[in-house]
């Protein structure tokens with residue numbers, strides 16, 4: 032029997048096509064296993080020390096963000112980059128468009144960047160008449176399907192090869208062929224032309240070292256390299272939380288991010304960039320612009336959940352999360368899915384927090400996310416904080432299906448009432464309402480499971496006898 | 503996860519927090535806990551006024567309601583004695599959860615005081631009392647579900663240490679052992695579909711080994727898993743680790759049934 | 760725009776101001792992130808070669824080896840760094856291979872391999888280091904199916920941390936650990952997505 036659903040994410044999971052669930056489940060499980068194997072193989076003694084240290088470095092950076100952001104600005108400027116600031120996503124889009132229009136840009140190629148998903152950069156530029164091409168294979172497929180990424184590292188975690196082959200056929204990229212190698216080669220040929228036609232490359236960044244201004248871009252495919260070899264203008268759009276203090280700190284993060292995300296010792300390409308191409312280099316951008324974006328990050332910084340800003344977007348918490356594995360990323364209705372998204376998305380929603388206040392409920396609080404997080408974010412604690420916030424702000428979708436707690440709290444702080452209810456339940460072998468909490472909850476319980484026999488008060492009787500015997 | 507420095511208690515006088523689930527359903531687990539603690543030389547006090555640890559409301563996000571219950575817990579469990587709980591999750595509520603919801607409250611120091619003497623049962627036996635070996639024999643192939651609230655605490659290793667010290671017990675490794683069973687308190691009723699899927703997956707992995715006993719240190723997990731198993735009509739005995747230890751002690755003639 | 764800047768900084772200051780204390784930068788050991796779990800090798804190059812092969816990289820020793828590899832693979836037309844081309848052409852093994860010293864982007868398909876200078880390698884991870892100042896053409900090192908980077912023995916760094924300490928003042932440094940790859944389609948590993956499908960590092964011994 033299929034139980035009734037109270038929560039949107041539970042509903043989404045219930046109605047998810049079997050095939051999609053299997054694809055997501057297998058993909059996230061196998062990636063989790065790779066992470067586990069690589070991190071414990073390479074750091075059998077120190078894996079957790081490494082995570083904790085990395086977490087502290089990020090926490091330190093966030094708690095001195097004004098200093099480091101200013102330092103990064105200076106370093107980048109000294110190295111020949113131009114630095115811009117955008118307080119909102121819209122402002123970031125405007126700045127990028129203006130830079131492009133001033134230089135007559137008609138076509139841009141772009142590597143994967145979560146912050147541009149937040150700002151809806153691509154639809155914004157397209158509206159202004161600029162052709163935009165996503166070059167990460169997964170993002171490219173998302174783009175031609177007018178879909179949304181369902182994972183922050185593997186955007187098409189939810190698609191199988193047959194769906195992709197159909198999309199390629201529809202887009203005129205060859206006859207139906209679902210061999211992953213053929214799909215990849217066809218994308219290579221198609222996108223290669225796009226790089227050479229483009230006038231501008233847009234990227235995000237995984238880290239920025241305040242010390243040198245070097246931004247670090249991490250990819251496996253080499254698409255970000257191409258964006259920066261074939262075009263003349265480089266625009267990097269970067270969340271202000273991406274900073275780390277020094278170049279040397281990168282040795283911590285680079286060793287963690289590949290292993291955590293995909294089980295690789297290092298991701299294939301790490302680019303360290305703090306300016307336009309070097310004189311004498313025939314290829315690559317003559318101008319580099321960095322747009323630092325706030326888009327509510329400072330609000331998160333001021334909240335009780337600032338630790339979530341440590342996130343380096345490795346995706347490990349998604350892969351290990353039993354709820355993500357059942358529901359898939361689209362269930363979270365936001366740019367960031369999974370455990371990180373359940374914290375970050377409602378916070379980044381600002382005034383619209385109540386609309387996403389159910390996300391922090393989508394967790395059994397099992398703590399697997401915290402255990403794998405390379406920057407040791409206490410995600411379950413943050414989810415709990417946001418549940419409290421949702422309750423205080425009266426967010427309706429957050430409380431759906433959760434039994435009200437007033438009656439429980441009253442009973443549980445009055446021992447005589449509590450004990451009476453325990454015994455009453457025993458007498459009639461039902462769960463007293465105040466215990467399991469009112470009808471829908473009890474129904475939801477029994478639609479899935481049986482309850483054992485009620486034995487309220489039995490232990491107290493035994494203990495009373497036992498104490499008498501002892502005397 | 504237990505962020506406070508724990509004092510290894512000098513006296514073996516303890517207060518038992520039996521948990522609401524044992525109060526309502528699993529009296530034998532609480533009984534076994536008393537028997538095991540007394541075998542270990544403890545003087546067990548059961549404060550009559552106890553009810554629940556406050557976790558249901560805490561997890562549901564109703565921190566105000568939860569604080570009301572925690573304040574009651576502080577009233578009932580006064581003094582310096584260790585508070586021993588046969589549940590990883592209720593113990594974690596005491597030494598971790600309560601600290602979170604009292605961060606800005608004036609009575610935070612009292613909450614900290616209680617937190618610093620709250621112990622999960624197997625953790626207390628191993629790290630509080632220094633017990634390494636349980637005498638007696640239990641011939642059983644056991645699947646031990648390490649409940650999630652024991653992540654990052656001493657509970658998992660302690661329970662495994664005690665179980666494997668019992669003659670005749672074979673601990674079975676099973677697939678995706680680290681994954682949650684899908685209980686999660688209020689989660690189990692507000693996300694029934696996902697909760698059920700998680701539970702079924704766990705059961706599938708456990709049953710693949712055909713164990714004699716499914717064991718845990720959390721009756722919450724076993725209430726949920728057991729409920730799904732019973733509903734499906736299959737049969738597999740579930741036991742709290744305290745019950746298995748008690749059975750071993752009875753077999754050894756160390757205690758009476 | 761300067762408004763955005765001051766707004767962001769004042770919001771950050773406002774968010775941090777109430778903090779009673781701030782987390783200090785942890786002082787961690789230099790070799791904390793160092794991965795030491797691997798067999799022993801007589802020198803750093805051998806460790807590099809071992810690690811590189813683990814990620815399907817192709818380590819070679821000596822330019823003659825490179826020529827043999829290219830010929831065996833049927834490679835006959837490629838790009839070569841003008842500063843290396845005389846030395847390469849002088850080797851008889853390169854007979855029959857056409858080398859161009861300019862990467863013409865209008866004929867990008869004509870180049871099936873590219874030879875450029877490496878700024879170094881990292882033994883710990885099997886990583887190739889390219890720097891903008893010593894790479895004759897970004898495209899020549901990226902667009903062809905095969906990329907061969909020529910590295911001097913003196914530029915073999917033991918680990919990630921040392922390589923970072925030797926960044927210098929280059930505006931664009933690239934680390935490449937094995938060939939370009941993706942696992943986007945059902946998690947199946949495919950090499951050669953946008954970058955080289957074969958990544959050779961050749962020790963100029």
Ligand code: SF4
Pocket residue numbers: 291341342343344345346347348349371400403404405406407408
């Ligand atoms: S929260 Fe942690 S585990 Fe999750 S994506 Fe961010 S860094 Fe990775």
